[in-house]
Amino acid sequence: MSPPGSLQFCVRLLRRQLVLAVRRPIEIGNPLLFFAMVVALFPLGLGPAPDQLAGFAPGILWIIALLSNLLTSDAVFRSDFEDGSLEQLLLAPQPLFISVLAYIGAHWLITGLLLALVSPVFALMLNLPGSAVGTLVLSLLLGSGVLSLVGCIGAALTVGLKRGGMLISLLVLPLYMPVLIFGSAAVKAAVTGAAAGPYLAILGAMLCLAIALSPLAIAAGLRISIDA
Amino acid sequence: MGHVSAPLLAAHAISLERGGRELFQDLSFEVLPGHLLQIEGPNGAGKTSLIRILAGLSRYGFDGRVSRYTALLYLGHQSGVKALLTPRENLAWHVAGEGQYSDEQIETALAKVGLYGFEDVPSHALSAGQHRRVNLARLYLSQCPLWLLDEPFTAIDKTGVLELEALLVRHVEAGGAVVMTSHQALQVTYEVRYLSLVEGLIL
Incomplete structure (x- = not known):
């Protein structure tokens, strides 16, 4: 055969x-729970002024998406390494x-895609204008793909280490920065009524590059x- | 039978040093169809290291060269069996990228390793020995001519060892080859070749 x-x-x-x-299912639920908790904490820390929250919302949502991706990418190859499947x-x-x-792909489906799909709910909690929600979902869909691809590089390099978590952050955070900048800029543009297309196009280009190289x-x- | 056939695997002057200690030096040998080669040596002699070099998992940190001429099946210390998958799923979706097996083939292979009735039980409900047996079922399914087995008898009961020995002999008689490490002597009537890492030669 x-x-x-x-x-x-x-x-x-x-x-x-x-x-x-x-x-x-706990591994699917964890990033969502993390997202929900942090979003719920921000109004308490910043004060319950709806206008102020709406201004910060694009950045807040994107930073949380980035961190929840960082938290989960550590585990992508871990169990396969430990039980010998990776050798095979x-x-x-x-x-x-x-x-x-x-x-x-599996990592993106259970973190990035899910987060993007539920993000309108969290956007509502932070008083993000309705007109920007579509851009938020789209930018998260594109951006989280890049985050998964880049995060897996860190996971692959540190899978043999006992405590790889901190090292992963150091390795991949610099590569996460452009995604954060253009992702939140796209949403901010949509909030102010400017064109978000160029930012989304750059995120798309990053995604193509990451698929080819990572x-x-x-x-x-x-x-x-x-x-x- | 072996002298006219092409080698399945050839090691050229392999030397390995670990922690300033020379484990073996200038090891050269060929594995031909029909060979049943047992690597011998005390704990820490470098048996696992050698078999990982032969498999291609260790690619740096040693001198010499390995030529692989065929598809190989490697069974290491870790079973590679996922606790969250059933034995059937473990074999059907195995990450070693072997062929797509039919349900019937998988059931037959699992029955041969004594796991009849356990096909759809989550693997975390199985014992360590049964995990090893799920892994050994791959030997019944595999079409690879060359098998590299690192301590295949670990955690296997007496009858299981006998069956496995018979399987190894059938495989080499059919033109395959086996390279294995084990601390126990094989109880087979077939000619077993020995590679002693302490003396560094094939007896």
Whole structure:
């Protein structure tokens, strides 16, 4: 029997990752809970002035999305490393470039996509104008993809370390900055009625670049982590 | 049978040093179809390191070169069995990228390793030995000619060991090859080759 093609294998891996995630619902719920908690804390800390909150809302929402992504990306390869599945993945005949896309895809689906979909509720809590909600969702959809791709580079490099969490932050936070800047700028533009399109286009371009390059870095990082 | 066939794996002058200690030096050998090679040595002799080098998991930190001419199956210390998946799912969605097996093939393989009736039980309900057995079921499914097995008998009961030995012999008789580490001597009638890491030669 010949081994499956790389795309077929990628789909199989994606399905496996999603089934694993669904069987540990706490890992899906955690980022959402984190998002809800922090959003609920901001009005208490900043004072319940609706106008003021609306001004800060784009930045607040984007920073929380970024942090919740950072918190979860640490675990993408962790359990597969610990039980030996990662070694087997590295020995698979299919190219690692395609295979890791399944891991990233699964991570994005259960964090980025979910956050983007529920973000209108949180936007409402922070009094973000209704006209900017569409842009918020769109910018989170694009931006969280970049965050997942970049976060997985850090995860791949630190998966062999006992306490990789802090190191991940140091490694990937600088790469998160452009996403944060353009993501929140898109939402701010939408709030003031300016065109958000250019910012979204730049986020899209970052996403394309990240899809093309980060699997290379992730594959190399995983090989180094397994070798050590 | 082996002398006319091409090698499945060849090691060229492999040397490994760990923590300032030379584990082995200038190790060269070929694995031909029909070979059943057992790597021997006390704890810490570098058996696992050698088998990881042969598999291609360790790519740096050693001297020499390994040529791999065929698809290989590697079973390491860790079982690679996901506790949240059932044995059936573990095999069907295995990350080693082997072929798509039918339900029937998977059931047959699980029955052969004594897991009949456990196909759809979550793996976290299984014992450590049963986890190893889920992993060993891959040997019944695999089409890879070359098997690299690191301590395959760990946590396996006596009858399981006998069955596994019989399977290894069937595999090499069918033209496959096995490289394995184990502390126990194989109880088989087949000719076993030994590679002693202490003496550094094939006996």
